[in-house]
Amino acid sequence: MSTTFNVNDEEKTVDVDPDTPLLWVLRDDLRLTGTKFGCGIAQCGACTVHVNGQPRRSCVTPVSSIEGQNVTTIEGLSGPEADAVREAWAEFDTPQCGYCQSGQVMTATALLARNSKPSDEDIDNALNGNICRCATYVRIRKAVKAAGEAMEG
Amino acid sequence: MAPFDTPTPSRRAFLTGAAGLVIGVALPLKGRAQSGAESVLGGAAGGETTFAPNAFIRISPDNLVTVLIKHIEFGQGPWTGLSTLVADEMDADWSQIRAEHAPADASLYANAAFGPIQGTGGSTAMAVSYELMRKAGAAARAMLIAAAAETWDVPASEIAISKGVLSHAASSRSGNFGEFAEAAATQTPPAEPTLKTPDQFVYIGKDVPKLDTGMKSTGEAVFTLDVYRDDMMTVVVEHPKKFGATVSSFDDAEARRVPRVKDIKQISSGVAVFAENTYAALKARKALRVEWNESGAERRSSDAIAQERQEKAKNRGAVAGENGSIDEGLNAATTTHEAEYVFPYLVHAPMEPLDAVIERHEDGGVEVWMGSQIQTGDQQAMAQVCGLEPAQVRINTMLAGGSFGRRAQPTSQFAQEAAEVFMAAGGQTPVKLMWTREDDIRGGFYRPLTVHRLRGGLDDAGDIVAWEQTIAGQSFLAGSAFEGLIQNGVDSTMVEGASVIPYAVPNFNTSVHIVNSPVTTLWWRSVGHTHTGYAVETFIDELLEKGGKDAVEGRLALMGDHQRLAGALQKAADMAGWGRAAPDGHAFGVAAVESFRSYVAQIAEVSIENGTPKVHNVWCAVDCGVAVNPEVIRAQMEGGIGYGLSAILFNELTLGDDGAVMQSNFHDYRSLRIGEMPAVSVEIIPSAEAPTGVGEPGVPPIGPAVANAVRRLTGETPRQLPMIKALQA
Numbered sequence: 001m002s003t004t005f006n007v008n009d010e011e012k013t014v015d016v017d018p019d020t021p022l023l024w025v026l027r028d029d030l031r032l033t034g035t036k037f038g039c040g041i042a043q044c045g046a047c048t049v050h051v052n053g054q055p056r057r058s059c060v061t062p063v064s065s066i067e068g069q070n071v072t073t074i075e076g077l078s079g080p081e082a083d084a085v086r087e088a089w090a091e092f093d094t095p096q097c098g099y100c101q102s103g104q105v106m107t108a109t110a111l112l113a114r115n116s117k118p119s120d121e122d123i124d125n126a127l128n129g130n131i132c133r134c135a136t137y138v139r140i141r142k143a144v145k146a147a148g149e150a151m152e153g
Numbered sequence: 154m155a156p157f158d159t160p161t162p163s164r165r166a167f168l169t170g171a172a173g174l175v176i177g178v179a180l181p182l183k184g185r186a187q188s189g190a191e192s193v194l195g196g197a198a199g200g201e202t203t204f205a206p207n208a209f210i211r212i213s214p215d216n217l218v219t220v221l222i223k224h225i226e227f228g229q230g231p232w233t234g235l236s237t238l239v240a241d242e243m244d245a246d247w248s249q250i251r252a253e254h255a256p257a258d259a260s261l262y263a264n265a266a267f268g269p270i271q272g273t274g275g276s277t278a279m280a281v282s283y284e285l286m287r288k289a290g291a292a293a294r295a296m297l298i299a300a301a302a303e304t305w306d307v308p309a310s311e312i313a314i315s316k317g318v319l320s321h322a323a324s325s326r327s328g329n330f331g332e333f334a335e336a337a338a339t340q341t342p343p344a345e346p347t348l349k350t351p352d353q354f355v356y357i358g359k360d361v362p363k364l365d366t367g368m369k370s371t372g373e374a375v376f377t378l379d380v381y382r383d384d385m386m387t388v389v390v391e392h393p394k395k396f397g398a399t400v401s402s403f404d405d406a407e408a409r410r411v412p413r414v415k416d417i418k419q420i421s422s423g424v425a426v427f428a429e430n431t432y433a434a435l436k437a438r439k440a441l442r443v444e445w446n447e448s449g450a451e452r453r454s455s456d457a458i459a460q461e462r463q464e465k466a467k468n469r470g471a472v473a474g475e476n477g478s479i480d481e482g483l484n485a486a487t488t489t490h491e492a493e494y495v496f497p498y499l500v501h502a503p504m505e506p507l508d509a510v511i512e513r514h515e516d517g518g519v520e521v522w523m524g525s526q527i528q529t530g531d532q533q534a535m536a537q538v539c540g541l542e543p544a545q546v547r548i549n550t551m552l553a554g555g556s557f558g559r560r561a562q563p564t565s566q567f568a569q570e571a572a573e574v575f576m577a578a579g580g581q582t583p584v585k586l587m588w589t590r591e592d593d594i595r596g597g598f599y600r601p602l603t604v605h606r607l608r609g610g611l612d613d614a615g616d617i618v619a620w621e622q623t624i625a626g627q628s629f630l631a632g633s634a635f636e637g638l639i640q641n642g643v644d645s646t647m648v649e650g651a652s653v654i655p656y657a658v659p660n661f662n663t664s665v666h667i668v669n670s671p672v673t674t675l676w677w678r679s680v681g682h683t684h685t686g687y688a689v690e691t692f693i694d695e696l697l698e699k700g701g702k703d704a705v706e707g708r709l710a711l712m713g714d715h716q717r718l719a720g721a722l723q724k725a726a727d728m729a730g731w732g733r734a735a736p737d738g739h740a741f742g743v744a745a746v747e748s749f750r751s752y753v754a755q756i757a758e759v760s761i762e763n764g765t766p767k768v769h770n771v772w773c774a775v776d777c778g779v780a781v782n783p784e785v786i787r788a789q790m791e792g793g794i795g796y797g798l799s800a801i802l803f804n805e806l807t808l809g810d811d812g813a814v815m816q817s818n819f820h821d822y823r824s825l826r827i828g829e830m831p832a833v834s835v836e837i838i839p840s841a842e843a844p845t846g847v848g849e850p851g852v853p854p855i856g857p858a859v860a861n862a863v864r865r866l867t868g869e870t871p872r873q874l875p876m877i878k879a880l881q882a
Contacts, residue, residue: 017412020432028387028430033379034372036554037431038504039590043819046504074372089370093362093784096228096792098369099504099554105370124828131819133504133555134228135795137830139788 005066007032008076018064022056023047025063026073034074034102038131045130048103049073055110074102081112084150088143096134104130108144116148208261209289210239212297216317216331218245220286221255223262223271224278225526226365227503227553227560228792229848230785231278233363235286237781241356242290242349243297245330246317252364257528257548270634272527274561274676276749276846279781283844284348291346293337300336301328351779351841360784365552377551380510380522382583386415388574389434389587391441392423394813396597397450397671400424400443408437417441418577422566425574431587451671452812455805458602459495462625462668466493466606469623470666471642474652482619482660486610489619490699492692494607494872496626496684497805499600499677500822505554506593509571511535512583518545519575524553525568526560530634534565538572539580557678557796559598563633566598566673594822595814599806600677601627603647605688610660615700617711620658622651622688625666629674642667646676650685650853655718655747656693656711672808678796679849682748686853687801687860690744691870694861704743704861705731717776718745718752720838724774725754728836739769742862744854751777751850752838755794757831759862764881766863768798768831771855776838777845786847787835793851794833799825801856803875 004013007030014029021040026032026049035058038046042057049058050072085108088094095101104127111118111126118126123144132140211219220239224231232252240250255262259271265285266277294314301319302309305326313320320327351357368374393399403424405417413433418425424443428434451458483489509523519539525531525548536543553560562568571586578584588596603626610619628644630636638645643665645652651663677683697707705726712719722745725731735741738760745754758770773790780786803823807815816822856874863880864870871879 016430017432017436019436020430024430024432027379028381028432031381032372033375033381036376036505037378038506039819041590041818041820044504044590044824086370090362090366093366093788095363095366095369096230096788097504097553097555098228098365098374099376101369102372127827129826131504131824131826133502133557133796133799133824135792135799135825135830136788137795137825137827138791138833140827141830 001064003063003067005068006070008072014063016063018062020063021059022049022061022063022066022071023058026058032073032075036099036102038100043131044100045103045107046100048106048130050106050110053110053113055107074106077106077109080151081109081147084147085109085112085143087150088147091146092139092143094136094139094143096136100130100132104132104140108140108147111144112148112151116151118144118148208255209286210293212293212330212334212337214331214334216249216329217251218243218249218330219251219253222252223255223264224273224282225254225524225550225553225560227524227556229278229789230363230782231273232365233361233785234279234782235282236364237356237361238283238286239290241354242287243294244314244316244355247356247361249317249330250364254550257525257532257550259529270527270529272529272561274526274558276751276849279844279846280750287348288346291348292342295343295346296337296340297330297333299340300333304333304336357781358779358783360782363785374552376505376554377508377510377522377524378505378587380551380585382510382512385510385583385585386427386429386578387431387434387585387587388425388427389438389589390420390423390425390570390574390592391438391443392592392596393445393450394595395445395447395450395452396673396812398445398447399449401446402444404442408440411437411440416578420570420573420577422570422573425577427578427584435589449671450812451808453808454810454812455498455602455808458670458672458808459604462602462604463493463495465625465666465668466604466623469662470625470664472662472664473643473648474663475661477660479619479621479660479662483608483610483621485612486618487613488611488699490609490611490696492607492695492870492872494605494684494688496603496605496687496874497807498602498672499683499800499804500594500806501557501559501677502593502822502824503553503555503557503559506588506590507560507567508585508587509568510583510585511571511575513581514547518547520547520549521571522549522551523568523571524551524556524560526556527562527565530563530565531568534569535572538569538576558676558680562598562675563630563635590819591817594806594816594818597673598675599672600683601629601674603684605684607688607692609692609696611696611700615702617656617658617696617700619660620654622663623666624648624651624663625668627669627672627674628667629676646681648685649681650746650748651681651689654689655715655745656708657713678793679748679852682746682849682853686744686746686748687856690746690854690857691860691864694857694864695870708745715747718747718754721745721752721754721774721776724836724838725756725772728772728774728834729756731756740862740865742858742860742865744857744861746850746853748850748853750845751775751847753790753850753854755854755858757855757858757862759859759866761863761866761880765877766802766859766880768859771831771833771858773833773835773851774838775835775847775850776840777847777850778840778842779844780837780840781844783837786837789847790835790851791833793849794855795825795830797852797855798829798859801859801874801876803877805875805878
C-alpha cells in the first residue's frame with residue numbers, strides 16, 4: 001500500500017506496510033538517517049521529527065497516519081530557531097556521543113518556536129522526553145537558553 | 154543513496170587529493186566518510202608513501218591535516234583530544250584539522266596499556282597518546298620545515314611556523330602545509346622529534362571547538378545504524394529469555410509469511426531473522442515461536458543470586474590488600490561498625506543499541522562497519538567465524554552512540570554474532586545486525602551484581618584502627634584476553650578502589666570471592682569503582698561521623714599518601730563552601746575517589762522529594778594532570794555525574810523467580826532525564842603531571858556523595874541500591 005506525504009518540502013510516496021513506523025520509512029526507504037532509533041516505544045525521543053511543525057515520536061507513528069502531512073527531519077530543519085539552536089550547540093560543544101542530539105535539536109527548536117525565552121523549568125519540561133545517556137543536560141539547558149537570547153537579537 | 158557514498162563536501166574535497174604528506178605507512182589519500190580503514194586499505198588508488206613508524210597524520214595538498222584516531226569516539230572526546238596534541242606540536246591552524254578513526258591494525262594502533270591489542274577503555278586514550286601523538290605532530294612539523302628549507306634554499310633554523318603557515322622573514326616568503334606536503338613527504342623523519350615545552354603550547358590547555366560537534370547537530374554524523382549497502386538485509390536475533398539457554402526448536406511458519414522477510418536461520422545465540430527492511434525483520438521476529446533448552450540456564454532470581462553472594466561475603470576471601478593485622482585491630486577497637494551493601498546488575502544502555510554491518514569484499518575478505526571498542530578482539534572473532542585471517546577483516550570503526558563499556562567485550566560476543574548472521578545468510582549478501590532496546594536491556598553483559606561487607610573499628614579517640622572489606626561478585630575476565638588481570642583468585646577489576654584505599658588505617662584487609670553465574674557481565678563505566686567507590690566512601694563517612702570527625706577534615710587527615718586526591722577534596726570543599734549550613738530540608742554529602750589515575754572529589758546538595766533524592770547542585774574538582782581540553786574534561790565530569798546518578802537513584806536489572814529478566818526498555822529501566830540533572834560546577838586542578846583519563850572518573854564519587862547527604866537527611870545510608878528501592882520500601 002502506498003502513502004504520500006511531504007518530507008522536508010518534497011513530496012514522497014512510499015510503498016510499504018501501512019503499519020510501518022515513520023522512523024523506519026525515513027531511514028530505510030528515504031535514507032534520512034539523522035533521525036535515530038533509541039527505544040521504539042516513545043520513551044527516549046531520539047526519533048523526534050516535526051509533523052506539521054509539532055514534535056512527534058516517529059518510532060510510534062504509523063506511516064499511514066501521516067498521509068498528506070508535512071514532515072520535517074533534522075536534515076530539513078531550518079529557520080531562525082534552528083540556526084540559533086545549532087549555533088548555541090556549537091558554542092557549548094553540547095553533544096558527546098551525539099546519537100540523541102538530532103532529537104534534542106528537533107525538540108529544542110520546537111520549544112523556541114513557541115517560547116523564545118524559556119526558563120530552566122520550561123526547558124526541563126519541554127525536553128524531559130529526550131533521554132541523553134551521556135547526560136549532556138547541563139549544556140543543553142545552557143544552549144537552549146542562549147539560543148533563545150540570540151534570537152531576541 | 155547510501156550515506157557512505159555521499160561524504161560531506163569538505164571531506165570529499167580532501168579525500169580525492171592524490172598526493173601529500175603522509176606520516177605513516179601506506180596511506181593512500183583516497184577514502185570516504187568517517188573511518189580511516191577505507192583510505193588505508195582501499196586499493197591502489199592514491200599516492201602511497203611509506204614513512205616512519207607512526208601512522209597518525211595525513212596532510213593533503215589542499216592544506217587539510219587529518220589525524221587518524223586510534224581510539225573510538227563515542228562521546229569522551231578522543232577525536233578532539235588527540236588532534237589537539239598533533240595540532241599543537243605541528244603549529245597547525247585548528248580550522249585545518251580533521252579527525253577520522255584509524256583502521257583496525259594492532260601493529261600500528263595498539264593501546265600501550267592493553268599490550269598488542271587495539272582498543273579503548275580504562276580511560277586510557279589520552280594517557281597513552283600524550284607523547285605518541287605529540288611526537289607524530291612534531292615529526293610532521295620538522296619535515297615540513299625541512300621541505301620549505303630545501304625549496305627556498307634557506308637554513309631550516311630561519312623558518313618560522315605558526316597557525317599552519319611556514320614563513321621565512323628574511324626573504325619574505327611563506328607557504329601553507331598543503332603547498333609543502335609533497336616535498337615534505339620526501340624528507341627523512343627525525344628519529345627523536347623535539348617536543349614543545351608547556352610554555353610553548355598553543356592549543357593544549359586552551360579550549361578548541363570539538364571536531365564532531367557540527368555534524369552531531371545536523372544529523373550528518375554517520376553511525377553504524379546509518380550505514381546502508383546495496384542489497385543489504387537487516388537482521389534481528391531472537392535471544393533466549395534466560396541466560397545460558399539455547400535453542401531447542403523453532404517454528405517460523407508464521408514469521409516467514411511476513412512480507413519482505415528473506416530467511417530465518419538458527420545461530421549459536423538464537424534465531425536470526427533476515428529481511429529487506431527493519432520493520433519486516435522486527436515484525437517477523439515477533440511471530441517466531443522458539444522452544445528453549447534451559448538445562449544450563451540461570452533459573453534463579455537476582456534476589457537468590459544476591460543471597461548467595463551475601464553468604465559468601467560473611468567470610469574473608471582471597472586477599473586483595475592487607476596491612477597490619479585485621480584481627481588484632483578489630484579486637485583492640487572499642488567500637489565496631491558493620492555494613493552490608495548490595496549493588497544490582499546494571500545495564501549500560503547506550504543510546505545506540507549494538508549494531509554492525511558486514512559485507513564481502515571483492516578480495517575475499519570482509520568489510521565491517523561497527524562501533525568496535527576492542528578492534529583486535531573483534532577482528533579475530535569475526536575472522537574465526539568467517540574462516541579468514543584477522544587482517545582480512547577490515548573494520549571501519551564508526552562513531553558510536555555511547556558505550557560506557559558495553560562495546561568493549563573481552564569475548565567479542567556481538568562481533569561473533571554479527572559474523573554468524575553474515576555467514577548464516579551465505580556469506581555473500583551484506584547484512585546489518587541490529588539489536589533493539591529490548592535486546593540491549595535483556596542481553597546481558599551487565600555490571601555484575603556485587604555484595605560488599607565492611608567492618609570498621611574505632612579506638613577511644615575515635616580514630617579508625619581497623620578496616621575489613623569483603624567483596625563477592627562475578628568476574629567477567631576469566632577466559633578472555635584480559636584473564637591476566639586475575640591473580641591468586643583476585644580479579645583486579647572487582648577490587649580496584651578497595652584493595653587500596655586513600656585512608657591510612659593501621660589494620661586493613663580487603664578480600665574477594667569470585668562467584669560465577671550464567672548471567673553475562675562486563676565492565677560498566679568506571680568498572681570496580683562503581684561499587685567500591687560507593688562502599689568505601691559511604692563507610693568512611695559513617696566511621697568519621699561515629700568518631701566525631703568532620704567528613705572533609707577527617708578524610709584529609711588520613712590522606713597522607715594521597716595528596717592529589719586530597720587536593721581535589723580540598724578544592725571541592727572550597728567550591729561548595731563546606732561547613733556552611735545547607736538550605737532547609739537539604740543536606741551536603743561528600744566523596745572523593747581516585748580512579749584510572751585521575752582524582753575526583755564531589756560534593757552534592759540533596760533533598761528528598763516524594764521518596765526520591767533530588768540533587769540540586771554538585772561541586773566537582775578534578776585532577777587529571779595536564780588538562781589538554783578543559784571543556785572536554787568539564788563535560789565528562791558533568792556527564793559522569795549524570796550517568797552515575799541515573800544508576801544510583803533508579804537502576805537495577807533484576808531476574809524474576811524463573812531467572813528471566815524483568816525489565817525491557819526505558820519505561821522500566823529508566824534513565825536520568827533533564828529535569829533530574831543537577832546544576833554542576835567543575836574546577837580543574839592545575840597540574841604539570843602527565844594527563845590521565847576523564848571518561849570514567851567522574852562517575853564513582855557521585856553515588857556516595859549523594860548517599861552521604863541522604864544519610865544526613867534520613868539517618869540511613871542506602872545500602873540496597875538503587876536508592877529509590879531503599880527509600881520507597
